[in-house]
Amino acid sequence: MTKVGIVGLGIMGGPMASNLLKAGFDVIGFDVVPASLERLAGEGGTKAVSAAQAAAESDVVITMLPNHPQVEAVALGEGGVLDSAKPGTLYIDMSSIRPETARRLAEVGAERGVRVLDAPVSGGEKGAIDGVLSIMVGGAAEDFAAAQPIFDVLGRTIVHVGPAGAGQTVKAANQLVVGGTYALVAEAIVLLEASGIDAGVGLDVLAGGLAGSRILELKRKSMVARQFAPGFRIDLHHKDMGIILDASRDAGVALPVGNLVAALIASARAQGYGQLDHSALLRVAENLSGKGDA
Incomplete structure (x- = not known):
């Protein structure tokens, strides 16, 4: 054994x-x-x-x-x-x-x-x-x-x-996409709700089309309900964004959207959301539009 x-x-x-x-x-x-x-x-x-x-x-x-x-x-x-x-x-x-x-x-x-x-x-x-x-x-x-x-x-x-290190580079790419997707889903919720549309219904439609993703499948209901119990904390995603930006410098490539996502996640942490799930990027999107509690 x-x-x-x-x-x-x-x-x-x-x-x-x-x-x-x-x-x-x-x-x-x-x-x-x-x-x-x-x-x-x-x-x-x-x-x-x-x-x-x-x-x-x-x-x-x-x-x-x-x-x-x-x-x-x-x-x-x-x-x-x-x-x-x-x-x-x-x-x-x-x-x-x-x-x-x-x-x-x-x-x-x-x-x-x-x-x-x-x-x-x-x-x-x-x-x-x-x-x-x-x-x-x-x-x-x-x-x-x-x-x-x-x-x-x-x-x-x-x-x-x-070879050695390749797994970590692929994980960095994964976290880049995950962070960007959360940021965009958060903005979609803010847009839908500010327009008087039921965000839950709107995201149900998005989840069934080309915008569908694993994040929409698993997290759209909890995000709309503002339930941010950590499955993966903002603090950890902040760490991962640092890995991503370091890897981009080592590879000599520009990640303009990645830098913006890193800033949004850093903002979430600075606003006290570090121990919440990374879907709490919704709080940042709300606060930027004057729709949150901050």
Whole structure:
């Protein structure tokens, strides 16, 4: 039986661990939040006292952490994942971080005999719970093949997109499109309501036409109802927009719409909406038109 270590048992990592347990994998996990560890133990997993223990006792190690500083500390720090993992271990970072950090992890892993994949995900908390995430994977083809049984439990759309760092670049592109779509749906709601039209009815029509999207499918009702319980927080999307803009500079390309979306998300954060779902871009659109509470 493959033993899987998971470091980071939060909104995404917790459900992923649950699904791996249900699929019959032996899971050992670590998190700095005690309640997350207790939840894992209650579901039949094993609590680790450190990321090092989770790595040392596993055949496959997964990290699901907020940003590159946490990943670097956990993976590259003294006594971290790459220090503690046995040669031949498969290390899959499923966080959303800078492509350059993903490439660095792969370089250090190769020096220590650890196989490394960057495999960020899309689909939010619901996708993690349902095991239907989209997973974009960078790294060696043979390592991707070795990780397939893990990915099959966690996701539905699973694609090897290129060498180390490629998964993170594709995730950046994903977040660019997601942020832009939320911004436009928010403006559509403001326009419809200011024109005296039932926004729910209007979005039902849009969802069935060329403007249809996964966001309209899943979020139009909650947006119209102003329900912004976080599936993916504004704070995290703000972080992702920084990754996107850094990647565009590295690639030498201009992203004018992306820069505008980044500014809108930064504005949402500055207005105190950072802990809300990224669909709360609707609040920013309302405030810009004098229709909100700000």
